Amino acid sequence: MEPKYKRILLKLSGEALAGEKKIGLDYDVITRFGEAIKKCVDAGVEVGIVVGGGNFWRGRSSGKMDRTRADHIGMLATAMNALAVADGLENCGMEVRVQTAISMPQVAEPYIRNKAMRHFEKGRVIVFGCGTGNPFFSTDTAAALRAAEIEADIFFKATMVDGVYNKDPHKYPDAVKYDTLSFTEILSKGLKVMDSTAAAMCQDNNIPILVFDLADPDNIYRACMGENIGTIVK
Numbered sequence: 001m002e003p004k005y006k007r008i009l010l011k012l013s014g015e016a017l018a019g020e021k022k023i024g025l026d027y028d029v030i031t032r033f034g035e036a037i038k039k040c041v042d043a044g045v046e047v048g049i050v051v052g053g054g055n056f057w058r059g060r061s062s063g064k065m066d067r068t069r070a071d072h073i074g075m076l077a078t079a080m081n082a083l084a085v086a087d088g089l090e091n092c093g094m095e096v097r098v099q100t101a102i103s104m105p106q107v108a109e110p111y112i113r114n115k116a117m118r119h120f121e122k123g124r125v126i127v128f129g130c131g132t133g134n135p136f137f138s139t140d141t142a143a144a145l146r147a148a149e150i151e152a153d154i155f156f157k158a159t160m161v162d163g164v165y166n167k168d169p170h171k172y173p174d175a176v177k178y179d180t181l182s183f184t185e186i187l188s189k190g191l192k193v194m195d196s197t198a199a200a201m202c203q204d205n206n207i208p209i210l211v212f213d214l215a216d217p218d219n220i221y222r223a224c225m226g227e228n229i230g231t232i233v234k
Helices: 016-022 028-040 068-092 113-120 139-149 184-188 196-204 219-224
Strands: 007-012 046-051 096-100 125-130 155-157 209-213 232-234
Touching: 007 016, 007 028, 007 139, 007 219, 016 028, 016 068, 028 046, 028 068, 028 219, 046 068, 046 113, 046 139, 046 209, 068 096, 068 125, 113 125, 139 155, 139 196, 184 196, 209 219
Parallel strands: 007 046, 007 155, 046 125, 096 125, 155 209
Antiparallel strands: 209 232
């Protein structure tokens, strides 16, 4: 069976990497993600991954620290996550490279778009750390930017909810799930899928977004194969 997508950009939140501990890293969880991603790679899918940092740092929520400095700390948190994810993927039998938007040559490659494309040609998975390298931009926006730069067929936003709802399904049992949405609806209805900068970037570059539940890591493989899961935004 042929995969539906040739190249994907997968956004993994920091919270997802922490598992039930909610903070830090759960290596068993990372390994399960690795096993699912290995199935995608074996099927011929090229995988780029952007990681968040919320399992280590949410500086902007305090309101007391300078926003730029808080965001820089958050970028360093994503670098730790990128290294952990890379290690988990390697242990699952994949060849992996970490590229960071902030230069730290002792531990990772600097992000260079042409080098990233060469890694894909060689069948390597790339984990992108440090967001965009700039404060005031979320890791969702970083994922949208990398998806555009690497010419990904789709942006996979893996979350703890099985799609996009009209209101929080954890609080409201009558919440209604959308199967498909337009970018205009995302922005006009104020749906909390991702920040508006990321959504606008995907819209401008015609990159669809698939929002799905990461509680079952095999959903990553199912999504690659085109199974009807989650909510598609296009």
